[in-house]
Amino acid sequence: MPLLDIAGTNIHYSVKGKGTPIVFIHPPTLTSVNFEYQIEELSRSFQVITFDIRGHGRSQYSNEPISYQLIVRDIIQILDHLHIEKALICGYSTGGSIVLEFLLTSSNRALGGCVISGMSEVSDKLLKNRIRVATKLAGAGLVSVLAWSISKGNSNTQELFKKMFKDAKQGDSRNIEQYYAYSLIYNCTDRLKNINLPTLLIYGKKDSQFHHYAELLHEKSPVNQLEFIEKSDHRIPTKKASELNSLISQFVNIHEKK
Template sequence: MPVTNIDGVDLYYHVQGKGIPIVFIHPPLLTSMNYIYQVNELSNRFKVIVFDIRGHGNSSFSEKALTYPLISHDIKQLLDHLKIDKAFICGYSTGGSIALDFLLTYPKRSLGGILIGALSEVKDLSLKNKITLGVKLAEWKALKALALSVSFTNSNTGQLFKDLYINAKKGQAQNVKQYYQYSLQYNCTARLNQIKCPVLLLYGEKDKAFHRYAHLLQENLPVNECILIGDIKHQLPTKAAVAVNNFIKQFVSTHGAQNGGN
């Protein structure tokens, strides 16, 4: 199991394939396993990098409270460890907020962004309530129940559900809680115009609640392409993997060469 030690924390990662590098960032409690379809398919053309955020999956507990800047720092350190100068940064759901934070903090290390059902801030009450419930369940150390729910929601086969659940329930309650909590306060909307690299926005056509975030990003990111994927809600990496992977291939092939990708 490949691990790199960053400031005393063992960070699990996996690299597959060769070519232009793409780093994938998972939401709270879910792990790098959520990108299994991207790893298997996209690694035929690109260098796919997945990792478990501190206190999640196979990565060790973080004494430092989880914040997006800390996770962005870990990604930068991971790229240093792998001797990768620049990469595309992909995040799903709140993992997309971390992708935005990385693009803002380390523009010289970024070839572009791929945001899947992502958001620059939590604006609506319904989403705030869902995230707050995640905070409470982590606080009550009810991770198995939470892991069961998120694994079921994001799986499309019995085997994937089992794999997601086994990895999700390894999470450290305190770090999972911190990840959920930070997503409630993070807001980079006012700084989106600083992101000059190209960004691909992917949303489910049926994910109506997130369309406001798609519009917000579309209006404020200087260079972006927004695509709605039909007949699907929020769980695009697993439930619309073929479409997601095809759009990522097109985007990375086009912009990777233009921006000096490996």
């Protein structure tokens, strides 16, 4: 798998397929393996780009603390390296917040955004507590515990679990802790009105905890399409891959014609 040296830090990335470029962003602890089904299916029609955030999976530890702004800059470096002017920026869960930051700060490099089970802020107590627990586990160096639990929850086959766990447990606890911690303080809700690109919002019908975040984004973002996937919880990329891939394909095809 290729590595890109960004200011002394090697970032692992992959590119598959041709056509409209689509970049996928994973949440803390997980890696680009989380998007295996998107790589497999969407690359038949589009150019699918995935990468491991610094200190995650096969990407090197970052001396610069993880922030959404840093991740946005890394994505732009990857696009520059691939000679891609603009791409659809997609993110799952916490990765969805980075999509919003990208659209707010680097809209000239985006075709639009896709937020999958994502949020513009972390405001409910249950989610805050879950992230705080994960932050503490990472801070204690218990990456393998996090990797096992999150990989198990997000995989739908034993084979995928093994792949996800193998990569996730390689992550550096310091950068993983920083990623979790940053998600607790990030809030772009008041800036959502400034997003001027089409944005696809996708949530699970059974993921009731995140319906508040879905409605918030739908209400505050000027140009968006909100979709709920039936019989789905939070873990859409792996649990409802075909439905997700279909929605993304339709979204790209519609906006390519405009």
